Amino acid sequence: MVSAIFILAAALAAAFLLGLLKDEQRGVAYAITLLALAFMTWISADWTWAFAMDGAASVDIFTAGTEPPFAINLRVGLAEAVLTLIISLTALLSALAMKDALLALGRRAMAVLLVATLAFCGIVLTRDIFNLFVFFELAAISTGGLILLSDDERALAAGFKYLIVSQVISILLLIGIIFAYHATGTLNIDGMADAAQSILPGSRQAFMLAFFLMFMALVAELKPFPANGWALDIYESAHPAYSAIFSAAGGAAALYAVDKLLLVGGTAWLPAATGIGVVTFVGANLLALPQTNDRRLLGYSSVAQIGLILTVLGQRDVLGDLTGFVALGLLLAHSVAKAGLYWLSSLVAGRELSAWAALRGHPLMIFAFATFLCLLVGLPPFPGFYAKWELARVLAAEGRIALLALILFGALIEATYLFRWFGYTIKRDKPAEDIACASGNVIAICVAAVTGWVLGYLWGDAANVMLGRGNLLLALPLLFALAFLLLEWLPAWTKNMLAIAGLVGYFALTWGDYDPLRLIFFVIFLIGGAVILLASFHAHGRRVGFYPAAMLMYAGMTMLIEATDTFGFFAAWEILTVGSYFLILRGKHSEPHALSYLVFSLGGAFLILAGFALAASGAPLGVSPRLTFALSELAQVAQPLAPWVFLLLAIGFMTKTAAIGLHIWLPGAHAEAETDVSPMVSGILLKAGLFGLFILLMSMGKQQLYGIELTYVMLWIGAITALLGNLMAIFQEDAKRLLAYSSIGQMGYALFGLALMNHLGWLMALMFVINHYIYKSMLFLSVGGVAKRTGTRAMYQMGGLIALMPLSFIAVLIGIIAMSGVPPLSGFGGRWIFYNAILESEYRLPMVVIFLSGPIAFLYLFRLIHTIFLGQLKDEHRKLKEAPFWIVLPQMIYVVLLLAFAVVPGIALRRVDEYMNQFFPTGGLNWSGLNISSPYGYWDPIAIMIIVGCIFMTLFLWLLFVNRKAQKVKQFNIVFAAERPYRPETTHFAWNFFAPYRKALGFLVQPFVTQFWGAITDTLHTGADIARRFYTGNGQTYAIHLLGFVVAVYLFARGI
Amino acid sequence: MIAQIAMATGFALILIGLYGALTNHNLLRMIVAFTIADTGVNIVIVAVGYMAGRTAPILDAAVPAAEAAQRIIDPVPQALVLTAIVIGLGITALMLAYAYKLYQKKRTLDIGKLTELKW
């Protein structure tokens, strides 16, 4: 094992060596630099391996051969090794990435780079406070030098501002150090920490002040909000490869310095760290919202991430042993992602966020970009996810709910702007200039992306070993989904076959494991998914990006069913959210909608996270907080926590089912998605929310909060959702939006059924799950097929397509008959159970609302079929063909399914009915032969089908006979009060179809909810836009900010 | 007493320096002010390390090694000051270099005019 001091020595030696070279020998100099950095990387990697794998103890290195306090000592432990590895690896890769700049500027620049690396490593390694100062100054000086690498002239001013601030910092630090030394008599950090315990009360005050100054100086190096304008300027203007170092390595080093210093200050200073950290996290994320410059945005994000990690450090008192796991997880995720993003940014020519659209067409880069964003946001299976989970769990267990809320709020905002950016990248117009693919850069980016995944594995492994959580990257469904990333070169149809085979195969392997309830969802998720995937056969080419996203979603849903504990459930939830986000984003105009989907979903997910964390803290069994918490244990959550847990989880799940108030993401997301994606996200994805609600209600049952029955509130929400969803659907001109709003209404029904909390209510909800899957998938497919052929989704532009697209018409016809609940098709079964269920329930008023919404469904359904298939055919549609075979095929399968399910609903329902007896022993259905009866009524699907069929056929044959000579006429052969039509457009009555309804009840569909959320986002944006004027750009102002910040923290600390 | 005076002077210099640095708009004046503040810091360090009635921590004939512990003042602050001075010099030099380049590029030394980067 090479001593860690060689990390420093190598850099120093190489820097000196460079000095000996001639200025012309730039290639050699560059090679030396790389070699030195590689060597440093190797050493630290070696140490990391030793600590992590072999469990070696940390090692002290005494520079002068004596122990402290007489000499400076360095220490290498796991944390140090990992951090130096990050630093040197980042530096190495950055050196690769900025090859051109380094070669242009020559050996001096390389030397400075080496010195910077050395300084950052030194900050990590040293245990001496003054040495720490020296390394910081070194870092400052080298940073000052490296900023000059940038082509951007503005970097000069940024560097100067930085120097001003570091002057102030160094003054603070020096004064702090000397007084601390005075008080403790040592400069060694560990020694100081020991001595601090025994300081006399008289000089304690002075020592605390000294410590405060040191602490503030180091915290200032973390760019705390709002005293961080200088750092942002650097991030914006420096060479991006250097920004990568500055963010990844510098941030890591400074954080570790603060961590070391906190040893001295003890637990008394943890709240301060937490406070500064969380303010920074939330504040910087907020101010990042209105940013349009990519690098500055990344700067804000860096600041925020460091703030978050500082918060974690501040929570060391409760996190205990987990601190390292959490903090390091976040830090590594941040470093890798941020470095990667900065390297990416040097590929992109423009500085606008939308200029990143240039990445499009480079799938590898997009993949890396997505990886980095997921790393940053902390999505599974990346380390940040595990860290977030543990953090939330511990914070909730300790009752630090407000802090948890702030962190989750900040994280949500961060996700918002990051994924908005991703949306721009995928959807905005490609700039003229393609990306500059320098090999060094690309290598760096790829290494970072791979590192991200490796870290994901490592953290999963650690979570598995330490905490007994499953490693997500070992979950078969997820691996299967990720495998498609590697198969992207295959043509779409091959991948489609694989995907279908995977879904069906996995189902065949595992379906025996589940109870009937889960099984129904499992069937819908997997088999249902496979049927919809049949439609994907129509796609040509390779369809890059579709399969990983789709399979990620399916993997998430599979894991959701498989999950037994809260962690697995939540992980699956986030995976399916991310997968579906990528899937939705593929639609032509889906950028804003995908974003709002993601924001709402993540918001909901965070509520679920909080709910689970809270639940774990409230469980009466075993040690609190317990590491794993089975879903079934939700039932044992005690008062007074239980209703809150219920509330959080319910809202979280209702976000997914788009309950009213949380629904505004749905129409756009579902409508703008691709033809075969809409049925997936509508027919299948929505069920995930219902599944969550099932789990929730199954385990927690009825809960009361302030005397209000929460399920009763859900009942109202369900009813109002059903009404308003349907009502909004009837006013849509866009066919797919209409279906999307209809989904909202249908989910309202299902929610209502669940909230009834009786046997039949649940059965009805389940019936809706099945039915809605079938007919909504079918309708979305046929409407999608029509939209594909006509090139529009506006219904009034269609019309008269029945003769041209008869199969699509049949699908829609069957679909709407089923959906409206008209006998003899299966929708009626849902309604029948529904009526029986509400008869049993003691709640009366919400029924009124739901009664009204029922018939309204007729309105939009009729509109759908009339304006598309009936009425007047348009000029330009006269030569249309039937929708592609592969889109029609699943529809026909659904038609058969619907008919089958209509005749024998017992296939699916009977077992579930029995299964539900364990929750509601009474009130089940009685299945005697073909007759289905409840305590109130009865129903015989086969008899209905036969009777209706006979009557219908008799009359039909009679009419055929009587009318055998009827003359077939064309579309304009209509009577028109002696006039006649001239154009189909003016003859087709379709636009604003339900104008009278709008006059009567239009006031109910005022977009209040949209306005509400719009107002919130506007306020945040505007507020942030105003607040960021605080960063005037003047270096002096920044210095004053810093001083003011110090004073403010002091006052706060005193106040505390 | 001397220590107190030195300490007060040091702090006074720091404050003067900071005041100067934060109120002067000219880059060069700011640099000078920071130098003053640095000097103040150095004085403070030395003053902290000062012990009344002792001598400089140089082991020579006047102070034999055996008595050093009683006779000389704490050498560590002195060493720190030396390092601090060196580093301060480095930073000052870098700032001057920056000021030079800035003037080359922008033809101004007014910090208030170097605000293209903001928000």
Next chain:
Amino acid sequence: MKIPYALLTLFIVVNFGFLQNALIQKIAARVGRRYGIPVWQNYIDLIKNYGQRSSITHGVMFYLGPVFRLSGGVGLLLFVPSIYGSEMFSNFSFAGDLILALYFVFFGTLGMALGAAESGHPHSAIGITRGLSQVTAAELPFALAVFSVALQYQTLSVTDIVAAQQGSILNWTVFTNPLAVAAAMLGFLGSMMRPPFDVVLAPQEIPIGPPTEYHSSYLALMQTNRAIFPVAKMVIYMSLFFGGATSWPVFFLKVFCIYLWSAFVGVVFPRFRVEQSIRWFLIWAVPIGVLSIVLM
């Protein structure tokens, strides 16, 4: 064995429906001091329409529309027991309960709407728009009343509900649950296509609404439905609210009286626009229905 009896029911009801429609028209004419049509006029019209020599078709759904419509009417009639206590005339009520009947109402409506829409005539579409819009509001008080009655008797079986009303006239729902009946009867007005709620057909304005393009035998089928469907609907009202019928004469009398109610309102009121009628139902009928449920 059910089938011949069902056909017998159908036969009785068709004839009764034709005569009743004519009678109601005659009453309306008498209110306007006219003689009005002969009572057998509807039969003649029917024969005439079957006797038309030519016909046209706009397509498959155009064909199916009247079939749907009449199937809806016949089905509705046959899914509800006509005569209480008679095995003969309980028809096909074994297949489903009240809910089946309620939802089967829409079978014909939907099919008819589809057929009319395929004709491509904008006035048909406008008529359907109006009809559907209005029916959503008109059905609400009725649905509430049904729910209230089902709660009252704790069953959804029509036979059981009728059974519970036997014995005395005071056992009728109209006396035991007057609010529900009031709501239902207000809703009833909206579903009978009579003034003030006949803007759907609105002759002269949008020639005749949905059936603008229908003629000859199509129209004959729809005329048949106009005889059956209201009766079938009123059978439900009768069974739920007015004690049902134990014999055909009682059946005729009660159905006729219920029909008379809408005719009575119809002859004295002018026409509502759709949004007015929606508001009217929501403001006047629905609260009564809600009250009936809450007080139940």
Next chain:
Amino acid sequence: MKPELMKRMVKGPDGQEFEVEPLRDYYCEAAPTVMPAAYIKIVEDFFNWARSESIWILGFGTGCGAIEMRPLMTPRFDAYRYGVQWRPTPRQSNLFIISGYLSVKTLKRAIRSYEQMQSPKYVIGLGSCTINGGMYWDSYNTIKRLDDYLPVDLYIAGCMPRPEALLAGFMDMKKIIRAGNAEGANKYAENFDWYKANQKQVIHDWDMPDYNW
């Protein structure tokens, strides 16, 4: 001809270009055929009786005579009791009353409406204008012999005839129908070319298919 009725090139959503000719593509071009009576005489007689007792009139007032038809619905005349009703759509009507003078422009509409009625269908000319032009005999834009253009079953003379005259006309009409002589639709189909020639002679901008189904 209206520009909407001209041939046009249309581009489909898939980029395919094709020609749309409204008169050909949007209208049925079939010619009317003679509709035979029922196979058995007694059935036809029965139908004829029903037709005569259920006369549905197309509510299309072509001229000033339309005002004379309104009183028929009022208590004073009450035509309903004779099985006479007004229908708002030609599809359901059997009897077309040309109520008074018929300008060329209206003639076009009248032809269209007549052709959209289902056979058997009857035409009554009301007032002297339909017989020989009446007081508009020298007008530049009214036709003077209705039976040149549509197969008239019955004329009711007068300027204008009173509602009583109309009632009497209905009674005569019934007789004609019952006798099986109201075969105007078949006559029209048989002499289709002659009628069309006459119609086209006065309608100079013929912009509709030859037969409006």
Next chain:
Amino acid sequence: MRELHQRLKSLFPLGELTEQRPDLGFVTVPAEYLRPLLLQLSDREGFTHLVLLTAVDWIEDGQFQLTYLLSNRGAARDLGVRVMIPRPANGLATMDGIHDIWPTAATYQRELREMFGIDFPGSPRVDEEFILEGWIDKPPYRRDFDTKKFSEENFNHRPGRETRDPEQYMKQQLYPDGK
């Protein structure tokens, strides 16, 4: 009315005022002064309403007379403005449209275009058919158009029609003894 005429006369070369009723008068104005006069009337004098626009065919003088009848509702007065424009023997006469002052005028102008052959270039839809469809002859309201001849040539006659003087005929019918 007179003082209105006086007022206007000081501004425009108006002809004499013909007072048909105390509240209805007519004046003549050269065509080039029509627009300013109408603007004056509508904007200053309160004649905000165009009642009608019609034409008279003075075939003997080779002129069309256009009459713009305006109404001042507040004062309950009507004023007709007459303009004489040249009438070509064949082809169209032309006049400036006033549809920008009163949009309703466009309809009248369409009618005049069709019935008299007076063109109003720029008036909306002025060249489209208005009442007549497929008209093939000269504009029917021109006095040189022989409507009887046109009717005889175009429309089939039913033979046997007699024409009598209604007065004589009725006298004969009612008092056959000739008293």
